[in-house]
Amino acid sequence: MARPRTFDHEAVLSGVMHVFRRQGFAATTVRDLEAASGLTSGSLYNSYGDKQGLFQAASAHYNQQVLAGRINRHAPEGSGIGGLRRLFLSLLQEPGGGHAGCLITNSAIEFGDTEVPEFVTQGFQTLQSVFADRLGGEASAAVELLALYQGILVLVRAGSDAAALDRMINDYFNRLETQHGR
Numbered sequence: 001m002a003r004p005r006t007f008d009h010e011a012v013l014s015g016v017m018h019v020f021r022r023q024g025f026a027a028t029t030v031r032d033l034e035a036a037s038g039l040t041s042g043s044l045y046n047s048y049g050d051k052q053g054l055f056q057a058a059s060a061h062y063n064q065q066v067l068a069g070r071i072n073r074h075a076p077e078g079s080g081i082g083g084l085r086r087l088f089l090s091l092l093q094e095p096g097g098g099h100a101g102c103l104i105t106n107s108a109i110e111f112g113d114t115e116v117p118e119f120v121t122q123g124f125q126t127l128q129s130v131f132a133d134r135l136g137g138e139a140s141a142a143v144e145l146l147a148l149y150q151g152i153l154v155l156v157r158a159g160s161d162a163a164a165l166d167r168m169i170n171d172y173f174n175r176l177e178t179q180h181g182r
Helices: 009-023 030-037 041-048 050-073 080-090 103-111 118-134 139-157 164-179
Strands: none
Touching: 009 030, 009 080, 009 103, 009 118, 009 164, 030 041, 030 118, 041 050, 050 080, 050 103, 080 118, 080 139, 080 164, 103 118, 103 139, 118 139, 139 164
16 A cells, blocks of 8 residues: 655645746756755655646746735735835845746746746736736736836846836836826
8 A cells, every 4th residue: 555645745846946946947957856845756756747747836836825925915906006016026025035036937038939838828917917907907007017027027036236126116106106196
C-alpha cells in the first residue's frame, strides 16, 4: 500500500513559485525545485507530473494567492482610483526587499516568443478587468493602466530607483484624479 502524501501543498507551491519567479522556467533546475519545496524530485513529479505541471500549479497559485491577494489588500471593489494608486505603489515594496518582480510579467517576457502560458493571459485579464471596474468601466484607460503596471514591474525587476517610480506613480494618479474630477 502506498504512503499517503503528507506535505503541505500550499507551502510547496509557494516555495517553487518564488524560484520560478526569480529564475524563470528554463533556468530552474530539479535541484532548485527540491531545495525550494523540501521534497525529492520523485515526490514532486508524483504529485504534479513534471516540471511543466509543477510550473502550471505554481502559476495558478500565484494568480490565486499573490495577484488576487494584492488586489484585495490594495484595490478592493469600490476603492476607485485611490485603490489603484495603492495597488501601483505596492509594486515598489517587494517582500524581502528583492527585485524578483512578478511571475506573470517575467513569464510573459520569457515565453513571449513562443506560446504564452494561460496563467499570464488570465492575469492580464484580471488586472484589466479590475482597472476598468475601478475606473467606472473605462476599457481603453484600463489597457493603458495594464501597460503602465507591467512597465513598472519590469523596471522594478531591473532595479530602477524606487523613489523615482514612486513619484511617477503619484504624478500619474494625480493627473488621473484630476481628469475624473476627484
